[in-house]
Amino acid sequence: MSQPFDLAGRRILVTGAAAGIGRATCQRVASMGAHVLAVDRDEAGLAALLGQLPGTGHASRMMDLRELEEIPAAMIACAEEGGRLAGVVHAAGISSVAPTRLLAPRHYRDVLAINTEAALALVRGFQNRKVCEESGGSVVLIASVMALVGSVGGTAYSMSKAALMGLARSAALEYAPRGIRINCVAPGFVKTQMYEKVAASWDAVQREQIERAHPLGLGDPDDVANSVAFLLADASRWITGSTLVCDGGYTAS
Amino acid sequence: MTPELCTLVTGASSGIGRETALRLSQHGPLLLHGRDVARLEETRVRCQHPERHHLWPHDLADLAGIERSLVQLLAAQGLQVARFVHCAGVLQVGPLRLLDRGAIERTMNVNFLSAVEITRLLVRKKINEKALNGVVFVSSTASQFGAKGFGIYCASKSALDGYMRALAVELAPAVRVNAVLPGAVRTAMTEHMFEDADVLERMQRDYPLGVGEQADIAAAVNFLLSDEARWVTGQQLVVDGGRTVNITG
Numbered sequence: 001m002s003q004p005f006d007l008a009g010r011r012i013l014v015t016g017a018a019a020g021i022g023r024a025t026c027q028r029v030a031s032m033g034a035h036v037l038a039v040d041r042d043e044a045g046l047a048a049l050l051g052q053l054p055g056t057g058h059a060s061r062m063m064d065l066r067e068l069e070e071i072p073a074a075m076i077a078c079a080e081e082g083g084r085l086a087g088v089v090h091a092a093g094i095s096s097v098a099p100t101r102l103l104a105p106r107h108y109r110d111v112l113a114i115n116t117e118a119a120l121a122l123v124r125g126f127q128n129r130k131v132c133e134e135s136g137g138s139v140v141l142i143a144s145v146m147a148l149v150g151s152v153g154g155t156a157y158s159m160s161k162a163a164l165m166g167l168a169r170s171a172a173l174e175y176a177p178r179g180i181r182i183n184c185v186a187p188g189f190v191k192t193q194m195y196e197k198v199a200a201s202w203d204a205v206q207r208e209q210i211e212r213a214h215p216l217g218l219g220d221p222d223d224v225a226n227s228v229a230f231l232l233a234d235a236s237r238w239i240t241g242s243t244l245v246c247d248g249g250y251t252a253s
Numbered sequence: 254m255t256p257e258l259c260t261l262v263t264g265a266s267s268g269i270g271r272e273t274a275l276r277l278s279q280h281g282p283l284l285l286h287g288r289d290v291a292r293l294e295e296t297r298v299r300c301q302h303p304e305r306h307h308l309w310p311h312d313l314a315d316l317a318g319i320e321r322s323l324v325q326l327l328a329a330q331g332l333q334v335a336r337f338v339h340c341a342g343v344l345q346v347g348p349l350r351l352l353d354r355g356a357i358e359r360t361m362n363v364n365f366l367s368a369v370e371i372t373r374l375l376v377r378k379k380i381n382e383k384a385l386n387g388v389v390f391v392s393s394t395a396s397q398f399g400a401k402g403f404g405i406y407c408a409s410k411s412a413l414d415g416y417m418r419a420l421a422v423e424l425a426p427a428v429r430v431n432a433v434l435p436g437a438v439r440t441a442m443t444e445h446m447f448e449d450a451d452v453l454e455r456m457q458r459d460y461p462l463g464v465g466e467q468a469d470i471a472a473a474v475n476f477l478l479s480d481e482a483r484w485v486t487g488q489q490l491v492v493d494g495g496r497t498v499n500i501t502g
Contacts, residue, residue: 004472169498170498172461172495172498173461173495173498173499173501176461176462176494176495177461181462188484215421215422215425215426215486215487216425216426216429216483216484216486217426219484220484223483223484223485224484226481226482226483227481227482227485229481230476230481230482235472235473235475235476236472236473236476236492237462237469237472238462238465238466238469238492238493238494239469239473239490239491239492239493239494240461240462240494240495241461241495241497241498241499242490242491242492242493242495242498244485244488244490245485245488246482246484246485246488247484247485247488248425248484248485248486249421249422249425249486249487251487251488252418252419252421252422252486252487252488253421253422253487
């Protein structure tokens with residue numbers, strides 16, 4: 001472990017790459033030498049990102065993560081085109097604020113598909129021997145503190161994120177013999193477009209309450225990207241099935 | 254005289270503490286704590302830039318003596334502590350009925366109360382100005398689970414984690430406070446457990462990524478102290494090769 005924070009030459013797939021935590025993760029891992037495979041459904045966002053990444057060997061791919069059956073096959077195609085993967089980061093996610101009584105299946109289907117089921121499809125795709133490097137690799141799923149605490153209106157989002165932790169625990173055991181590590185990062189409230197969208201429904205008092213609930217203040221996407229990078233790198237080679245909470249002290253208080 | 258900012262590592266004379274010291278020594282001066290001066294000196298010479306590190310020999314079981322010893326040393330050497338890593342720990346395994354009060358007190362003092370005493374001193378302006386900005390406690394997965402003969406050890410580590418969370422809230426945003434929870438790592442403290450062939454075999458079966466190395470823990474401590482973790486506080490980071498999520502029979 002001479003260079004525990006190095007990702008030189010490692011190919012890392014990042015979903016939700018065009019914005020927020022996904023975008024910050026791409027920039028962070030590229031600066032550590034990784035070759036980024038940026039996945040999103042926002043074509044213009046992907047093109048803009050690719051133009052800004054440091055280093056070489058980056059690529060992008062348009063994907064609609066709701067097409068779950070297509071994810072593993074698309075990953076095989078990517079590996080055949082550009083080389084096998086050393087890591088996957090599932091940062092794509094959509095928010096949901098709705099009272100439970102309104103959560104008919106059609107109202108939470110996309111939340112569960114993109115936040116949760118796509119993560120399972122990504123793990124299935126990654127473990128394929130044509131996709132994952134022979135020595136193994138690291139999968140990081142972006143969960144949320146909403147997986148650990150609750151909020152009125154957060155039912156669909158909370159359940160979609162909590163499921164990731166269960167997924168990580170059991171899949172981590174299954175793939176440990178092959179050197180594949182699977183962990184979650186659980187961020188608190190981070191200043192992203194998604195946060196602004198959710199916060200738009202709050203009044204000034206609610207906004208201030210949320211900010212005060214984070215002893216270190218609201219987070220920046222880079223803060224979360226740094227924790228993701230730690231879990232991708234060899235510095236965390238003995239960490240699997242685990243959740244790293246990165247929340248400015250939100251859940252401690 | 255401008256005080257010199259350093260990182261205090263307790264339990265640096267062996268095991269995870271020593272490995273953590275070696276790992277952190279590239280970043281700046283260390284204050285290496287341990288009971289045995291000769292072994293501390295050995296840690297110091299193995300560090301990068303050995304000449305810039307300081308030694309604090311003290312037995313943390315002597316709780317009442319910590320204040321005088323630490324305060325004098327900081328003043329005499331012109332040091333302030335910016336970061337504090339508590340690695341010192343003792344493990345005495347045995348059924349409750351065979352434990353004497355002395356062993357219980359020793360475990361609670363070294364593993365938990367000394368961390369309270371040291372942080373209490375390091376947040377006092379008269380002693381350490383406002384130098385402190387990061388704290389990491391090396392706890393254990395034993396803070397979350399039970400095991401036969403581990404009652405007091407588990408209690409000491411649970412207490413440490415409870416204190417860690419409250420301290421993180423109280424001292425934010427100036428100081429970040431976190432814990433690393435290692436699974437079984439082969440060190441001098443745990444060596445007696447690994448000598449038993451049955452235990453070793455069980456460990457290898459129960460740890461999906463195998464038994465860990467001291468460097469795995471040092472890397473996690475290094476991360477939590479670094480600016481990369483600037484929004485992480487009040488957290489327990491489990492580093493255990495998947496052991497605690499494994500209920501496969």
